[in-house]
Amino acid sequence: MKKKKIPFQNQNILIYGLGKSGISSFKYLYKNNNLFCYDDNFILKSRIIKNKIIKKKQINKIEFDYIIISPGINIRNCKLSNFLKNNKKKIITDLDIFYL
Numbered sequence: 093m094k095k096k097k098i099p100f101q102n103q104n105i106l107i108y109g110l111g112k113s114g115i116s117s118f119k120y121l122y123k124n125n126n127l128f129c130y131d132d133n134f135i136l137k138s139r140i141i142k143n144k145i146i147k148k149k150q151i152n153k154i155e156f157d158y159i160i161i162s163p164g165i166n167i168r169n170c171k172l173s174n175f176l177k178n179n180k181k182k183i184i185t186d187l188d189i190f191y192l
Contacts, residue, residue, distance in 0.1 A: 099192045100125055104154060108172060109162025110141065113186040117160050118144075120189065128154065132171050151175055159183045 103125045107114050110131040118141060121127060129144045130151060146154075148171060159182045161167065167176040167183070176183060 100189065102126070103157040104128070106130060106151065106156045106159045108159060109165050111162050111164065114160070114162050115141070117186045117189055128156070130172065148172065156182055160186060160189065
């Protein structure tokens with residue numbers, strides 16, 4: 093019998109946008125993945141998430157398996173628009189995570 097592959101295990105994941113959906117995604121994926129977070133302007137209260145924040149300069153240096161983007165972010169008009177356009181196939185939403 094084949095073992096069922098569990099999605100989102102040991103992956104490099106960027107979470108872009110730390111509103112309600114970004115925080116929910118973070119909490120769900122935190123234990124089994126290598127998470128990185130980026131937000132254009134967010135004040136964090138959680139120390140765990142603060143330790144996972146990366147700067148814009150660092151994003152191009154990391155090979156991400158998935159990029160979770162918050163629903164309110166327009167990939168054509170944001171600070172990471174060029175990066176996101178080059179990595180379109182890796183972009184998913186919080187709903188995709190919970191569906192899989």
